Amino acid sequence: MMRRVLSAALLHLCFCWTASVSVADYTETTAAPGDVALLPCYTSGNVTPELTTWVKNGLEVGRRGEDSPGPPDDGGRLAVLHDGSLNIRGVLPGDEGSYLCSSTLPGNRSFQARVLLQVASGPENVSTSVSPATSLSNGTLFAVRGSLVTFNCSASSYPSQQLTWGFTGASSSNASLVSSSGSWLDLRIDDIQPSAQGVYSCSARNNVSQQTVNRSSELLVYYVPDQHPDCMWALAQDPSSVQFNCSWFGAYPTPRLRWRDDDDFQVTDSLSVTFNRSLLSDGQTVKCSAQHQLLRPGEEKQCSFTLKLPFPEGEPLATALEATSVTLTCTEATSIPPANTTWRKGMQQDEIVPGSKYVVSEEGPELKLTILNISKEDEGVYFCRSENPLAVRELEVYLTVKTSSSYTGAIIGIFIAVLIVGTAGIVAKTVYSSRHRVCLGSGFGQLEEDRGDVLSLVESDDEQIFQDAVPRLPPITNGRHTTLVQIHRIPSSDHEDVETADTSSQQQEDTEQTEEPEDLVTF
Numbered sequence: 337m338m339r340r341v342l343s344a345a346l347l348h349l350c351f352c353w354t355a356s357v358s359v360a361d362y363t364e365t366t367a368a369p370g371d372v373a374l375l376p377c378y379t380s381g382n383v384t385p386e387l388t389t390w391v392k393n394g395l396e397v398g399r400r401g402e403d404s405p406g407p408p409d410d411g412g413r414l415a416v417l418h419d420g421s422l423n424i425r426g427v428l429p430g431d432e433g434s435y436l437c438s439s440t441l442p443g444n445r446s447f448q449a450r451v452l453l454q455v456a457s458g459p460e461n462v463s464t465s466v467s468p469a470t471s472l473s474n475g476t477l478f479a480v481r482g483s484l485v486t487f488n489c490s491a492s493s494y495p496s497q498q499l500t501w502g503f504t505g506a507s508s509s510n511a512s513l514v515s516s517s518g519s520w521l522d523l524r525i526d527d528i529q530p531s532a533q534g535v536y537s538c539s540a541r542n543n544v545s546q547q548t549v550n551r552s553s554e555l556l557v558y559y560v561p562d563q564h565p566d567c568m569w570a571l572a573q574d575p576s577s578v579q580f581n582c583s584w585f586g587a588y589p590t591p592r593l594r595w596r597d598d599d600d601f602q603v604t605d606s607l608s609v610t611f612n613r614s615l616l617s618d619g620q621t622v623k624c625s626a627q628h629q630l631l632r633p634g635e636e637k638q639c640s641f642t643l644k645l646p647f648p649e650g651e652p653l654a655t656a657l658e659a660t661s662v663t664l665t666c667t668e669a670t671s672i673p674p675a676n677t678t679w680r681k682g683m684q685q686d687e688i689v690p691g692s693k694y695v696v697s698e699e700g701p702e703l704k705l706t707i708l709n710i711s712k713e714d715e716g717v718y719f720c721r722s723e724n725p726l727a728v729r730e731l732e733v734y735l736t737v738k739t740s741s742s743y744t745g746a747i748i749g750i751f752i753a754v755l756i757v758g759t760a761g762i763v764a765k766t767v768y769s770s771r772h773r774v775c776l777g778s779g780f781g782q783l784e785e786d787r788g789d790v791l792s793l794v795e796s797d798d799e800q801i802f803q804d805a806v807p808r809l810p811p812i813t814n815g816r817h818t819t820l821v822q823i824h825r826i827p828s829s830d831h832e833d834v835e836t837a838d839t840s841s842q843q844q845e846d847t848e849q850t851e852e853p854e855d856l857v858t859f
């Protein structure tokens with residue numbers, strides 16, 4: 337018993353000695369559970385070893401030689417093959433470890449080899465989940481901007497693995513975001529933004545076998561603006577048609593818009609349609625509807641406006657005094673879309689061209705027409721014409737021009753009165769100063785009669801002329817009497833002429849009054 341132990345020890349020593357001469361390189365073999373693992377021994381030549389033993393952790397697990405033809409009975413999983421290699425069928429995780437093979441080759445040579453068996457499996461069942469996210473028909477996911485999105489990746493590997501979440505987007509090419517050696521790895525993105533849109537890939541790597549499995553998913557970040565679409569109009573070249581423009585920017589993906597209920601939605605963020613008069617009516621509501629993936633089915637965002645006819649308002653009658661100026665005012669405040677409001681003249685509705693005669697100004701909804709240096713020709717009908725794509729509406733204004741002949745009459749009356757009183761005064765004075773001659777001459781009584789006649793003429797006839805004219809006179813507010821001064825050019829010798837020949841006297845008046853126009857402008 338003792339000798340056998342000793343010989344075994346000697347044998348071992350021998351092995352060790354020979355081994356130091358002929359031990360092969362250390363080799364590593366990896367096998368997955370259930371696989372067949374083949375651990376090589378002598379690989380340097382094509383010789384059959386006479387005896388091979390395999391030892392793991394000091395325990396012999398297999399032997400093949402002259403007196404031991406088969407492997408030990410352990411279910412036949414392990415077997416030393418003809419060439420000395422160890423075959424393991426149905427590898428178990430417990431099979432991993434360091435194996436030593438000892439062979440005796442022909443020619444009494446010894447050989448040893450060490451093999452490290454590693455058991456590794458996976459990554460398996462690699463799966464990813466992204467929530468909250470919705471899957472599109474092509475597998476791409478989308479999340480809503482601003483939400484908290486969690487990415488989870490899980491995999492199984494034996495004995496261990498490395499999980500990594502990577503991201504490839506517009507701004508970053510394959511950044512590694514997080515990494516761990518657990519069985520799952522989660523990545524959280526708070527308040528997700530469009531910049532986080534891209535491909536997320538989870539890579540699971542078995543850190544023994546180096547086998548890698550990747551799973552990637554494309555994630556889109558959708559968003560809609562809080563506000564409604566914008567409805568606008570653009571007046572077209574042709575005033576009887578209008579372009580409605582609906583825009584809804586700031587939505588991703590591109591929204592769908594339509595203007596009429598029976599139209600199809602179009603994928604666009606700005607939609608223009610042209611409507612003409614035949615499709616529009618007063619009180620009609622024109623509406624633009626918008627749809628988007630982030631709105632619930634059937635939910636729409638809208639903008640609209642209600643069409644209104646033009647309605648120009650103002651005073652239908654206006655009066656102006658010759659040589660002054662007048663302003664006609666028209667208010668157009670109701671039209672939707674806004675009307676093109678213009679002033680026109682005469683039954684032909686000739687367009688008024690602003691210039692030295694006409695001044696057109698706009699103050700909010702008011703359109704003002706100022707006619708300068710009014711003359712009789714300016715009298716007549718004016719139109720404030722308001723046109724929108726629905727219709728044309730007009731305000732008719734009749735302008736009456738008052739000539740200054742009546743004033744001329746009044747002025748002449750006053751002038752004559754002054755003249756006659758003056759003449760009477762002179763006559764009286766002359767008579768008085770030459771009273772001695774009168775006394776000496778044709779007789780005093782006769783003179784007294786004549787004088788009375790003259791005075792009564794002044795008081796009756798001329799008073800009458802004056803009173804006729806007075807009601808037509810403008811009130812002289814500033815107390816200036818320039819008008820009276822100005823008439824001195826009127827030929828006093830021919831009263832009839834002045835009173836009947838309107839035009840000539842007007843012209844004279846006009847010329848005069850341009851020097852001091854403020855007296856009459858106030859009227």
Ligand SMILES: *[C@@H]1O[C@H](CO)[C@@H](O)[C@H](O)[C@H]1NC(C)=O
Nearest residue numbers: 350351354440443444445446
């Ligand atoms: C082989 O060598 C051993 C010792 O080195 C020796 O005991 C043995 O007899 C040898 N066998 C043959 C067949 O030469």
Ligand SMILES: *[C@@H]1O[C@H](CO)[C@@H](O)[C@H](O)[C@H]1NC(C)=O
Nearest residue numbers: 457458460461462491492493
């Ligand atoms: C992988 O998934 C399959 C089926 O779901 C399951 O039978 C198997 O046990 C899983 N493997 C691992 C290592 O979890």
Ligand SMILES: *[C@@H]1O[C@H](CO)[C@@H](O)[C@H](O)[C@H]1NC(C)=O
Nearest residue numbers: 472473474475476554556589
């Ligand atoms: C899937 O569809 C979406 C939208 O239809 C598109 O943006 C995306 O690029 C598609 N992805 C792939 C991988 O085709």
Ligand SMILES: *[C@@H]1O[C@H](CO)[C@@H](O)[C@H](O)[C@H]1NC(C)=O
Nearest residue numbers: 486488489490519520521522
């Ligand atoms: C990730 O997925 C794994 C496997 O499905 C699960 O066990 C784990 O709880 C998940 N982690 C999170 C944070 O949801």
Ligand SMILES: *[C@@H]1O[C@H](CO)[C@@H](O)[C@H](O)[C@H]1NC(C)=O
Nearest residue numbers: 500502504510537538539550
């Ligand atoms: C980016 O990295 C991941 C894992 O790290 C990998 O699965 C993916 O193929 C890589 N993509 C590119 C474009 O390099």
Ligand SMILES: *[C@@H]1O[C@H](CO)[C@@H](O)[C@H](O)[C@H]1NC(C)=O
Nearest residue numbers: 495496497498517542543544
């Ligand atoms: C494999 O992973 C384990 C646990 O994470 C670690 O201890 C070991 O060093 C890793 N091995 C390799 C070869 O990366």
Ligand SMILES: *[C@@H]1O[C@H](CO)[C@@H](O)[C@H](O)[C@H]1NC(C)=O
Nearest residue numbers: 537538539540548549550551
């Ligand atoms: C997985 O990702 C790694 C690292 O980027 C890459 O080298 C490998 O080729 C990818 N494997 C597959 C199957 O896509």
Ligand SMILES: *[C@@H]1O[C@H](CO)[C@@H](O)[C@H](O)[C@H]1NC(C)=O
Nearest residue numbers: 568570581582583606607608
């Ligand atoms: C519609 O409105 C949008 C935004 O104002 C503008 O960009 C676009 O050019 C308009 N389209 C038309 C046809 O007027």
Ligand SMILES: *[C@@H]1O[C@H](CO)[C@@H](O)[C@H](O)[C@H]1NC(C)=O
Nearest residue numbers: 576577610611612613614615
């Ligand atoms: C108005 O539009 C309709 C439909 O687009 C068209 O049939 C009609 O001829 C147009 N009328 C005018 C006056 O342009």
Ligand SMILES: *[C@@H]1O[C@H](CO)[C@@H](O)[C@H](O)[C@H]1NC(C)=O
Nearest residue numbers: 571572573575676677678687
């Ligand atoms: C308004 O109508 C006149 C013609 O009547 C035209 O010359 C002018 O350009 C129009 N204005 C606008 C803003 O369309």
Ligand SMILES: *[C@@H]1O[C@H](CO)[C@@H](O)[C@H](O)[C@H]1NC(C)=O
Nearest residue numbers: 659692708709710711846850
């Ligand atoms: C005013 O009109 C008259 C004719 O109606 C003209 O002779 C005169 O020059 C005009 N004055 C001004 C300042 O335009």
